[in-house]
Amino acid sequence: MIAVDTNVLVYAHRRDSEFHAPAARRIRELAEGAVPWAIPWPCLHEFFSVVTHPRIYAPPSTADQAIRQIDAWLTSSSLVMIGENLAYWPSAKAILTDGKVTGPLVHDAKIAALCAANGIRELLTVDRDFSRFPTLKTTNPLHP
Numbered sequence: 001m002i003a004v005d006t007n008v009l010v011y012a013h014r015r016d017s018e019f020h021a022p023a024a025r026r027i028r029e030l031a032e033g034a035v036p037w038a039i040p041w042p043c044l045h046e047f048f049s050v051v052t053h054p055r056i057y058a059p060p061s062t063a064d065q066a067i068r069q070i071d072a073w074l075t076s077s078s079l080v081m082i083g084e085n086l087a088y089w090p091s092a093k094a095i096l097t098d099g100k101v102t103g104p105l106v107h108d109a110k111i112a113a114l115c116a117a118n119g120i121r122e123l124l125t126v127d128r129d130f131s132r133f134p135t136l137k138t139t140n141p142l143h144p
Contacts, residue, residue: 005125
């Protein structure tokens with residue numbers, strides 16, 4: 001199963017992003033397809049935070065626009081939302097230790113641990129920091 005990181009969700013939503021078209025196309029393929037795909041809950045929270053932030057976007061997405069976007073993704077019958085479960089802490093502990101994670105990398109480590117705990121081996125992202133976690137394959141959906 002493939003999971004989607006925050007940055008891809010942001011690009012798919014924000015029409016003013018230079019990466020909007022390829023990101024929106026890839027999310028649409030996943031959402032309309034029959035193959036299960038995943039979004040970690042923390043990525044939806046971060047998506048909301050980023051697209052509604054007035055220091056990041058001028059104008060930012062309104063809260064209503066961001067919520068409507070999330071609601072639209074949640075209607076995908078093939079979407080699996082992932083969060084902490086009983087397998088989460090052992091995965092997180094290993095990723096934090098093996099990746100020598102400190103400070104701001106903790107958020108990415110949490111996403112990697114959520115993926116590992118839920119059997120997800122691939123993450124669509126443009127964030128190179130995930131290369132610290134070799135058990136999680138990363139694919140940049142913006143490159144053909």
